[in-house]
Amino acid sequence: MPKYVVRYGVMRHLGVFSSRGREIFSRGRRVIARTGRGQEVGDVLCEATEHVLTQIEDPRTGQILRPVSHAEEVELRHLADQVVRDRAAIEARIAELGLGMKIVDIERLYGGERVVVYYLAEDRIDFRELVRFLAKDLQTRVEMRHIGVRDEAKLLADYGDCGKPVCCNTHLSEMPPVSMKMAKLQKATLDPTKISGRCGRLKCCLRYEYDTYQELRRELPPVGRQVLTRDGQAKVLSQEILTGELLVETAEGRRVVINAADVLSVLAKSDRASEESASGEDSKKQTAPESAAPARSRDKRSQRDREAPPDASADPSKRSRRGGRRSKGGGDVARGGQDPAKPDPQQPDHPPGDSASGPPSKGTQV
Structure with a gap:
């Protein structure tokens, strides 16, 4: 079963449609196809080969029902006249309800399943009441589509500054954002009147060579x-x-x-500065141990001072224990840890003529 690439709808959607029979459709042939929205009229672009399918991202699918006959061509012209009358009725209802929206285009499907209204609005619009009136006036299902300025150009614009049809109306299925950075990299003029497209935004073609410029700049x-x-x-x-x-x-x-x-x-950024900084770091590394040694010694001394016990005069019990340990080594400490230069308060005073600091008697244990 052969497949073809078909463009259909006012938004110029691309779809890969299969044919029911073995009939071959040439490029530009108008056909009636069944899409996800209903029966629509489309134009055959080419046969959907494997190479072509790799160039289309997420194509819509459908089926080609038949080629457009002469009688259907006449019916399509009547349908175009009906769209003009529908637009006048819709704009009258919008003015009656006082809605801040602008109608860009109206699409009535060939099968009569629905009417699609494309509009512009700066703020969110509550059009539920409008849809109820339109469904009663048009006697069909009404679908409201909020679009942007690029989509408006896609619907209304014809040719660009290059003399060719605008890209958004021919081969672009998606319109990614374009930034001023892309224009600056390609050294395009920054005059907005020269780098803006029919929609008033930056031209889509500024993105085409941006990746190549980035690769060459590296x-x-x-x-x-x-x-x-x-x-x-x-x-x-x-x-x-x-x-x-x-x-x-x-x-x-x-x-x-x-x-x-x-x-x-x-060369690296400011090689001379990097060399100077490197030499400065080396000198710092050499002087660091020398300056760190006295600092460490001071830290150790302060730590010993913090860990040292309080003065012996503050706590008599600690004095006695320390005195007992020193007496074992044969020090000049009297019994009980008392200083030999001071009399023991528990002992009687020495007789007159004797010195308290004199040598101990033979019976005294040292």
């Missing part, structure tokens, strides 16, 4: 970087991405244009 030294050439060291001032040329300034102050292939190497 092969060039960045602006502001120091490079080494056959004539010596120079600074990159600007790039010509497509031609692969650089505008550089030499150490003598001359500005010359060179080819990127003439660049021998790309």
Whole structure:
């Protein structure tokens, strides 16, 4: 069963439709097809080969019912006149309800299953009452579609500044965002009147070569970087991405244009500063142990001071214990840990003429 790529609807959807019979449809043939919305009229673009299918992302599917006959062509013209009358009725209802919306286009499906209304609005619109009135007036199902300015250009625009049909109305199924960064990278003029499309936004074609520009720019030294050439060291001032040329300034102050292939190497940012910082770090590493040694000794001394016991005069019990330990080693400490220079309060006073600090008697245990 042959398959064909068919464009249908006012939004120019792309679908891969199968044919019921063995009839061959040539390019541009108008057919009646069954889509997810109902019976619609579409144009055959080509046969859906494997190569073509790789170029279409998430295509809609359907079935080709028959080619459009002469009688159906006449019916389609009457349907176009009916759309004009439907638009007038819809705009009258919108004005009656005072809704802040603008009708862009109206689509009435060939099979009569529904009427699709495409509109613009800055704020969210509550159109439930409008839909009830329209369903009664048009005697069919009404579907409201809120679109953006790019979709408006897709519906109404014809040709672009290049002289060809606008991209959004021919081959673009999705319209990704375009930023000013893309225009700056390609060195396009920043005049909004020259880089804006029919929708008033940045042209979609600015995105087409953006990936190529990015890939080529990676092969060039960045602006502001120091490079080494056959004539010596120079600074990159600007790039010509497509031609692969650089505008550089030499150490003598001359500005010359060179080819990127003439660049021998790309120097790091401020090599001299990095060398100075490296030498400074080495000197710091050498002086660090010397300065750290006295600091560690001071820390140890302060730690010993914190860990040292309080003064012996503050606690008599600690004095006695310490005195007992020292007496075992044969020190000059009297019994009970008392200082020999001080009299024992529990002993009687020495007789007159004797010194309290004199040598102990033979019967005294030392």
